[in-house]
Amino acid sequence: MVLYSFYIFDRHTECIYARRWTPRPTSDSSKAASARPQSGSSITSNGANNTTSNDAVAAPHARKPMSHSDDEKLIFGLVFSLRNLVTKLGGSDDTFLSYRTGEYKLHYYETPTRMKFVMLTDTKVINLRQYLHQIWANLYVEYVVKNPLAPTEHPGGIGVANELFERGLEAFITAVLPA
Amino acid sequence: MVVFALFVISKAGGLIYNREFHTGMSKLTSNDYLMLAGSFHGMHAITANISPVPPPPHPATATSTSSQTPTTFPVRATGLEVLESSHFRIQCFQTQTGIKFLLFTEPQQPNVDTMIKKIYELYADYVMKNPFYTVEMPIRCEKFDRGLDGFVKVRG
Numbered sequence: 236m237v238l239y240s241f242y243i244f245d246r247h248t249e250c251i252y253a254r255r256w257t258p259r260p261t262s263d264s265s266k267a268a269s270a271r272p273q274s275g276s277s278i279t280s281n282g283a284n285n286t287t288s289n290d291a292v293a294a295p296h297a298r299k300p301m302s303h304s305d306d307e308k309l310i311f312g313l314v315f316s317l318r319n320l321v322t323k324l325g326g327s328d329d330t331f332l333s334y335r336t337g338e339y340k341l342h343y344y345e346t347p348t349r350m351k352f353v354m355l356t357d358t359k360v361i362n363l364r365q366y367l368h369q370i371w372a373n374l375y376v377e378y379v380v381k382n383p384l385a386p387t388e389h390p391g392g393i394g395v396a397n398e399l400f401e402r403g404l405e406a407f408i409t410a411v412l413p414a
Numbered sequence: 415m416v417v418f419a420l421f422v423i424s425k426a427g428g429l430i431y432n433r434e435f436h437t438g439m440s441k442l443t444s445n446d447y448l449m450l451a452g453s454f455h456g457m458h459a460i461t462a463n464i465s466p467v468p469p470p471p472h473p474a475t476a477t478s479t480s481s482q483t484p485t486t487f488p489v490r491a492t493g494l495e496v497l498e499s500s501h502f503r504i505q506c507f508q509t510q511t512g513i514k515f516l517l518f519t520e521p522q523q524p525n526v527d528t529m530i531k532k533i534y535e536l537y538a539d540y541v542m543k544n545p546f547y548t549v550e551m552p553i554r555c556e557k558f559d560r561g562l563d564g565f566v567k568v569r570g
Contacts (some may be wrong), residue, residue, distance in 0.1 A: 239466035325439060331497075332500060337493075
C-alpha cells in the first residue's frame with residue numbers, strides 16, 4: 236500500500252494541513268505543450284507581440300508547472316463539487332466516500348463541522364474513511380482542538396502542524412496502514 | 415442487483431443520453447442533469463490532472479523497440495473511473511474519442527466493467543451505425559433504447 240498525500244481543509248475552503256510522501260511528478264502537460272508544433276511564429280510575424288519576452292513567444296501554450304498550493308486548491312474544488320454532485324443525485328443523506336482513477340484513489344471524510352479530510356493512495360486500498368475518522372477523533376481533536384494555545388480557526392494552517400500531531404499521525408500511519 | 419441510470423456525455427461535456435432504469439436516485443429536472451453532466455466533465459479532467467504518479471507506460475511501447483510497430487495512443491492519466499458514495503456507485507468509462515459512459519449502480523454491484531463495455535458495444539452498433547444519427551447530438555435511437563432495456567433487464 237502506497238500513500239501519496241494527506242490534506243485537511245477547514246470550513247473556509249483553506250488547506251490547513253498538507254502532508255506529502257512522494258514528490259510531485261514533473262508536470263507532463265508543460266512537456267507535451269512544448270513538444271507540440273508551435274503556433275508562435277504566426278504571433279510574432281504580425282508585429283503586435285514583438286515586445287513580449289522571448290520565452291513567452293517561444294512557448295505560448297506552455298503552462299507553468301503546478302505548485303503544491305495549486306494542487307490543494309484543485310483538490311478542494313474537486314471534492315467540494317463531487318460532494319455536491321453526490322448529494323444532488325442521492326439525496327441529502329448520501330455521502331461521498333471515495334473515487335478511483337487508473338493511477339490513484341482519493342478517500343474523503345467530512346466532519347459535522349465541515350472539515351474535510353482527504354487522502355490520496357494507490358488504487359488497491361480499501362476505503363479509508365474510518366481511518367480518516369480516527370485521525371480526526373484521536374489526533375486532530377486531541378492535539379489541535381484541545382491545545383489551549385492553538386487558535387480556534389487556523390488561517391494558513393497555524394496551530395495544526397504541531398509536534399504532537401505530526402508525531403501522532405506518523406505513528407498512526409505506520410501502525411494502522413502498514414506499507 | 416440494481417442499475418439506476420445511464421448517462422452518455424459527449425466529448426464536449428454535453429449530456430447526449432440519459433436513461434433511468436430503476437427509481438432510487440433523486441428526481442431532477444433535465445436542466446439539472448445537463449448541469450451535472452457538464453460539471454462531471456470538468457471534474458473528470460481535474461482528476462486526471464492532480465494524479466500524484468505519472469501514468470504507467472504503455473505495455474506495447476515498453477516491450478517493443480523496433481520502429482516497425484505502429485504508434486499506439488499516447489498514454490494519458492485516465493481520470494475518474496469509479497466513484498463511491500454511501501447510496502450508489504458511479505462507473506465511468508471514457509472511450510478513446512472522449513465520450514464518457516456513466517453507469518449508476520448499487521454500491522455492491524459486481525462486473526460493472528463488463529457491463530459498461532457491453533453498453534459501449536450497443537452504442538457502436540445501434541447509434542454509430544445509424545445513418546440518421548449526427549455525432550455530438552442527443553441520441554434518439556429506438557434500437558439502442560430497446561437493446562439497453564433488454565440487456566439491463568436480463569442482468570437485473
